[in-house]
Amino acid sequence: MNINAVVRSVQAALGVSVDGNPGPETWRAIHEKIVGKPVPKSAAFAGKADERSEKTIATLHPQVAPYARMLVERAAAANIEIKILSGTRTYAEQDALFAIGRTKEMNRRPVTNAKGGESNHNFGIAFDVGVFRGKDYLGDSPLYATVGAIGMDIGLEWGGQWESFVDMPHYQLRPDWSQGMSEREMLRELRARKASGKDAYAA
Numbered sequence: 001m002n003i004n005a006v007v008r009s010v011q012a013a014l015g016v017s018v019d020g021n022p023g024p025e026t027w028r029a030i031h032e033k034i035v036g037k038p039v040p041k042s043a044a045f046a047g048k049a050d051e052r053s054e055k056t057i058a059t060l061h062p063q064v065a066p067y068a069r070m071l072v073e074r075a076a077a078a079n080i081e082i083k084i085l086s087g088t089r090t091y092a093e094q095d096a097l098f099a100i101g102r103t104k105e106m107n108r109r110p111v112t113n114a115k116g117g118e119s120n121h122n123f124g125i126a127f128d129v130g131v132f133r134g135k136d137y138l139g140d141s142p143l144y145a146t147v148g149a150i151g152m153d154i155g156l157e158w159g160g161q162w163e164s165f166v167d168m169p170h171y172q173l174r175p176d177w178s179q180g181m182s183e184r185e186m187l188r189e190l191r192a193r194k195a196s197g198k199d200a201y202a203a
């Protein structure tokens with residue numbers, strides 16, 4: 001899948017400047033193009049997600065959990081079934097993941113570039129989704145971009161927009177204090193907060 005080509009074709013159809021760098025307007029149009037109806041704009045979601053998602057959501061910071069549920073609900077409203085597959089990992093779990101393809105399970109490719117304390121997943125602020133069709137997990141689907149549009153619409157940061165490492169299934173809720181900070185600076189502050197017991201989202 002070449003998301004950049006999709007973005008450019010939608011931008012051309014919209015008559016906005018074709019730079020492959022989508023703003024909210026482009027993302028809405030991509031969503032409409034793929035799903036066939038507009039991005040839902042309202043409604044907080046108070047209910048529960050599916051069992052597997054809820055298991056993951058239980059590991060997230062309480063401030064992030066409603067966003068994860070809302071993303072599941074909004075995607076379902078757009079006829080896209082997603083589950084929250086990955087949430088918070090301890091530093092030790094992150095280190096074990098980092099070792100894959102490097103010092104263990106050498107037949108696999110590395111699955112992350114982050115060691116313990118270097119991933120947003122270590123602080124409860126991030127989660128990954130999977131798109132499903134019935135029982136089938138779709139690892140690679142244009143629907144990830146549609147879900148990305150919905151995620152950004154509800155205020156999440158989407159890994160599909162990252163330039164250095166595009167991470168289509170990844171979402172995170174940026175703390176207000178991190179505005180204008182690089183990812184590296186934000187992680188440094190998150191580590192310090194975790195060490196001192198200060199809440200990730202406290203002002």
Ligand SMILES: [Zn+2]
Pocket residue numbers: 121126127128167169170171
């Ligand atoms: Zn992730």
